[in-house]
Amino acid sequence: MRTRSRWFGALAILTILAVVLSGCGSAATPQVVKETVEVVKEVEKVVEQTVEVVKEVEVEVVVTATPDPAAAAAEPVTLDFIFGSEPPTLDPALTEDTTSVWVVEQMFLALTDYDDDTLEVIPELATSWDVSEDGTVYTFHMRDDAKWVQLVGDEVVELGPVTANDVVYGILRTLDPTTAAPYSYVPTTVLVGAEEFAFADTTALSAEELQALRDGVGAKALDDYTVEFTLKQPAAYFPAMTSLWIFRPQPQATIDEFGDRWIEPGLIVTNGPYLLQEWGHGSHLKLIKNPLWYDADQVQIEVLNAPIVAEASTGMAMYENGEIDFAGDPGWGPPLPDMDRVKADPVLSTELAILPRLCTYYFGFVNTKAPMDDELVRKAFSYAIDRQTLIDTLLKGEQVPANSFTCPGIFGNVGGDPEVGLLFDPEKARQTLADAGYPNGEGLPPITLMINQSEAHLQIAQAIQAMWKEVLNVEVILEQQEWAVYLETLKPDSPDEDKPHIFRMGWCADYLDANNWLADVLHSNSTSNYVRFLNPEFDALVEQAQVESDPAVRADLYRQAEIILNNDVTAMAPIYFYTRIDLTKPYLNRIVNPLSMDHVWKWTIDWEAKKAATGR
Amino acid sequence: MAVQQLDVQQVFAERAQRRQRSPFAEAFSQLIRNRVAAAAGVFIILLIVMAISADLIAPYGFDETHFADNYTLPGDAYPLGADYLGRDILSRTIYGARVSLSVAFIAAGVSLFVGLVYGIVAGYAGGWVDNIMMRVVDFLYGLPVLIVVILMQVYFKAVSRRAEITGVLKTLVDIDNSLGGLFFVFVALGLLNWIGMARIARGQVLSLKEREFVEAARAIGVTTPRVLFRHLLPNILGPCIVSETLAIPGYIMTEAFLSYIGLGANPPTPSWGIMINEGFQGIRSYPHIILVPAAALTLTVLAFNFLGDGLRDAFDPRMRT
Numbered sequence: 001m002r003t004r005s006r007w008f009g010a011l012a013i014l015t016i017l018a019v020v021l022s023g024c025g026s027a028a029t030p031q032v033v034k035e036t037v038e039v040v041k042e043v044e045k046v047v048e049q050t051v052e053v054v055k056e057v058e059v060e061v062v063v064t065a066t067p068d069p070a071a072a073a074a075e076p077v078t079l080d081f082i083f084g085s086e087p088p089t090l091d092p093a094l095t096e097d098t099t100s101v102w103v104v105e106q107m108f109l110a111l112t113d114y115d116d117d118t119l120e121v122i123p124e125l126a127t128s129w130d131v132s133e134d135g136t137v138y139t140f141h142m143r144d145d146a147k148w149v150q151l152v153g154d155e156v157v158e159l160g161p162v163t164a165n166d167v168v169y170g171i172l173r174t175l176d177p178t179t180a181a182p183y184s185y186v187p188t189t190v191l192v193g194a195e196e197f198a199f200a201d202t203t204a205l206s207a208e209e210l211q212a213l214r215d216g217v218g219a220k221a222l223d224d225y226t227v228e229f230t231l232k233q234p235a236a237y238f239p240a241m242t243s244l245w246i247f248r249p250q251p252q253a254t255i256d257e258f259g260d261r262w263i264e265p266g267l268i269v270t271n272g273p274y275l276l277q278e279w280g281h282g283s284h285l286k287l288i289k290n291p292l293w294y295d296a297d298q299v300q301i302e303v304l305n306a307p308i309v310a311e312a313s314t315g316m317a318m319y320e321n322g323e324i325d326f327a328g329d330p331g332w333g334p335p336l337p338d339m340d341r342v343k344a345d346p347v348l349s350t351e352l353a354i355l356p357r358l359c360t361y362y363f364g365f366v367n368t369k370a371p372m373d374d375e376l377v378r379k380a381f382s383y384a385i386d387r388q389t390l391i392d393t394l395l396k397g398e399q400v401p402a403n404s405f406t407c408p409g410i411f412g413n414v415g416g417d418p419e420v421g422l423l424f425d426p427e428k429a430r431q432t433l434a435d436a437g438y439p440n441g442e443g444l445p446p447i448t449l450m451i452n453q454s455e456a457h458l459q460i461a462q463a464i465q466a467m468w469k470e471v472l473n474v475e476v477i478l479e480q481q482e483w484a485v486y487l488e489t490l491k492p493d494s495p496d497e498d499k500p501h502i503f504r505m506g507w508c509a510d511y512l513d514a515n516n517w518l519a520d521v522l523h524s525n526s527t528s529n530y531v532r533f534l535n536p537e538f539d540a541l542v543e544q545a546q547v548e549s550d551p552a553v554r555a556d557l558y559r560q561a562e563i564i565l566n567n568d569v570t571a572m573a574p575i576y577f578y579t580r581i582d583l584t585k586p587y588l589n590r591i592v593n594p595l596s597m598d599h600v601w602k603w604t605i606d607w608e609a610k611k612a613a614t615g616r
Numbered sequence: 617m618a619v620q621q622l623d624v625q626q627v628f629a630e631r632a633q634r635r636q637r638s639p640f641a642e643a644f645s646q647l648i649r650n651r652v653a654a655a656a657g658v659f660i661i662l663l664i665v666m667a668i669s670a671d672l673i674a675p676y677g678f679d680e681t682h683f684a685d686n687y688t689l690p691g692d693a694y695p696l697g698a699d700y701l702g703r704d705i706l707s708r709t710i711y712g713a714r715v716s717l718s719v720a721f722i723a724a725g726v727s728l729f730v731g732l733v734y735g736i737v738a739g740y741a742g743g744w745v746d747n748i749m750m751r752v753v754d755f756l757y758g759l760p761v762l763i764v765v766i767l768m769q770v771y772f773k774a775v776s777r778r779a780e781i782t783g784v785l786k787t788l789v790d791i792d793n794s795l796g797g798l799f800f801v802f803v804a805l806g807l808l809n810w811i812g813m814a815r816i817a818r819g820q821v822l823s824l825k826e827r828e829f830v831e832a833a834r835a836i837g838v839t840t841p842r843v844l845f846r847h848l849l850p851n852i853l854g855p856c857i858v859s860e861t862l863a864i865p866g867y868i869m870t871e872a873f874l875s876y877i878g879l880g881a882n883p884p885t886p887s888w889g890i891m892i893n894e895g896f897q898g899i900r901s902y903p904h905i906i907l908v909p910a911a912a913l914t915l916t917v918l919a920f921n922f923l924g925d926g927l928r929d930a931f932d933p934r935m936r937t
Contacts, residue, residue: 311896313897313900335897337687337897341901392683393686394701448777453878458878459701465884466884479773
């Protein structure tokens with residue numbers, strides 16, 4: 001998933017006070033216009049986090065005390081937290097960033113899910129699944145007690161069972177070229193017929209031809225509760241892929257009736273543990289427990305109450321004031337400058353947890369834009385980044401310098417492999433830039449580095465800008481854009497001339513295989529290939545890895561691909577592997593995993609302790 | 617009789633002497649009697665000197681990083697502390713004065729010049745010319761300055777990313793980069809803030825052009841441009857300068873605001889707005905990072921306001937004692 005990197009809202013209060021005092025007609029009478037423009041604005045920030053796989057958190061989901069019914073009615077068990085940005089969508093088909101994923105995870109069930117501890121794929125909507133002998137046909141058997149539910153006002157309306165047809169409709173809608181789903185590339189690498197359908201030219205095809213393509217996709221409902229997927233090649237990670245939002249059942253009747261508006265409160269039809277009650281765009285979201293969910297009696301937290309707060313420092317203040325129960329995804333962890341204080345503080349340090357998170361922070365070069373089309377220039381810029389200093393002095397969250405794109409914890413990763421990647425080497429950086437024809441940076445045209453608006457990104461970008469200046473003697477122009485505009489600028493089919501030379505981006509694991517990184521992001525056809533890395537040799541390797549069944553051979557193919565990506569071509573400069581940096585109040589039992597797929601319905605709050613701590 | 621005559625002569629002589637002092641000299645003597653305004657003036661002069669000699673007095677370069685020393689509290693090595701990249705806050709604040717003051721004076725200069733010329737011509741011409749010119753002003757008055765500035769910044773930043781730009785655009789972009797990304801802030805502020813000035817100048821000219829000294833000048837055949845700029849301009853300059861001085865805090869705040877939201881100066885140009893933005897995130901752990909540029913900005917804005925108020929009083933004959 002794309003890391004929620006947000007930009008932040010600018011709140012501008014503009015007061016224009018114009019006082020015109022006009023005097024009488026005497027020559028020296030002053031006539032004064034007083035104009036004061038007063039501007040107050042607040043900025044954003046971002047903290048991104050985490051990596052790695054091993055985590056020992058005891059999962060205790062047993063709800064013991066049942067609150068007195070009268071008291072509960074008056075005061076439901078409420079989880080208070082914040083979102084760091086407005087979720088761009090709540091439509092599973094259109095979801096691509098971490099904030100939307102987080103909310104979708106609470107509202108929509110998938111066939112499968114991840115175990116928080118082991119990250120193994122476990123059943124959710126599916127009770128079990130069978131694989132054909134050749135590994136290309138997956139049959140999922142679904143539970144029959146999941147229901148579509150709509151929340152109208154305070155009334156919970158049941159709208160029938162969740163069936164295999166809903167699953168098939170979901171994936172077909174995601175793939176449909178008219179939906180223009182940002183993640184449509186992902187299933188095309190595995191599902192039969194998906195590529196043909198997703199990349200069909202709708203203007204050139206008749207309705208019948210399009211329908212034929214739709215019917216050709218390897219997703220079929222065998223009966224009401226059995227769904228079958230046919231793959232192009234065996235893919236052991238396929239059950240993990242079905243946990244993604246794009247494979248989730250979607251309510252066809254509602255979508256047909258309301259179109260784009262179907263995700264609004266009052267209209268949206270969901271099937272998960274929580275229901276959307278309020279969505280004040282740009283202001284807050286409120287979710288309430290779904291009483292009709294099959295495991296509803298296991299869910300303790302009844303209300304999720306979350307304003308949208310664009311600044312990490314504001315989030316930190318709210319946490320320290322006891323207004324929110326945790327600081328971390330989908331909101332903000334502690335701001336970078338507060339890390340030292342948090343670690344030294346006797347209370348905050350006990351509430352701090354630094355855990356793995358499967359994401360990589362990288363600077364992409366637009367490989368098709370001069371002078372970044374010269375691999376020597378790209379290498380020089382990558383050699384000149386002192387990743388360890390960045391982490392030690394600025395990030396301070398136990399991040400690890402990245403030598404590869406795929407992060408540790410993912411099958412096929414080569415994180416830490418000394419033969420992969422370019423590490424900080426100022427001498428080589430200068431030499432390489434000279435070899436490219438720009439000794440001491442002379443003759444290099446102005447280079448633009450673009451980031452999405454966020455305090456943390458700006459700090460990291462300025463640090464690296466200073467490193468490039470010091471090592472390469474290159475003045476890089478730093479530019480910021482708001483997140484949605486930023487994604488539009490970087491889209492593979494946007495004109496290169498509008499793109500920056502270098503940009504920041506992050507990628508987080510959707511499933512634990514390097515295919516999710518090297519193929520889903522960097523294959524020439526990928527809709528996430530922002531770096532415009534178009535390398536037939538690389539494409540061939542990742543395609544070969546898709547059909548290869550021997551894990552050792554696959555791992556080696558991915559290693560070769562990483563070497564092309566980072567060493568030979570240097571299409572990007574990976575910066576660091578994330579960690580997940582969270583503050584959690586002691587009364588909240590919060591179970592997290594390195595994928596940031598939080599299962600809030602498994603969390604518990606010691607409600608009495610929270611009331612005592614917050615004075616409710 | 618003789619004694620009386622002497623008195624009359626003396627009175628006239630005194631009056632003549634007083635007239636010899638220009639309105640500006642008169643105003644200046646008024647101004648320095650106003651202690652707050654005088655102090656503000658001195659502060660601004662010191663600020664200007666500091667900005668001009670930043671290279672000599674700043675202990676470090678504005679973009680000189682010392683990663684190992686980041687977040688250092690004020691002390692021997694860094695008199696006012698170091699920021700998150702280990703850059704000296706004192707040095708950046710000193711260089712930041714350059715940004716704020718150049719925005720202030722360039723925007724004020726452009727707006728004063730354009731507004732005066734436009735207002736004088738409109739007011740003096742009168743009739744339909746005046747009518748059309750002032751309707752143009754009314755129209756421009758409806759444009760929100762901030763939004764226009766933001767659009768210009770966004771547009772020219774997009775233009776500057778294009779590798780193949782040539783000609784005038786290339787020149788503009790080069791100028792912009794050499795000014796740390798502030799060129800179009802200057803341009804937009806100057807171009808949109810003259811309208812207030814034009815109204816003041818026109819109002820003044822309307823009230824003056826029927827006066828005897830203008831009639832007299834015209835009667836003896838003085839050319840129109842000479843009437844405008846020799847006879848009318850000096851008489852309206854005072855109030856216009858007062859008004860412009862009072863507008864300067866607005867320019868400074870606008871630049872700081874734009875830089876704060878990332879649409880003004882390009883980092884690492886040390887605009888106070890950028891520095892405040894950078895300090896904001898760490899405000900709970902390292903308040904010194906935001907305090908220094910915020911204090912500098914506040915004091916500068918305050919000084920220009922006090923100076924403007926002082927100038928207004930100084931030019932006001934009714935305030936004279």
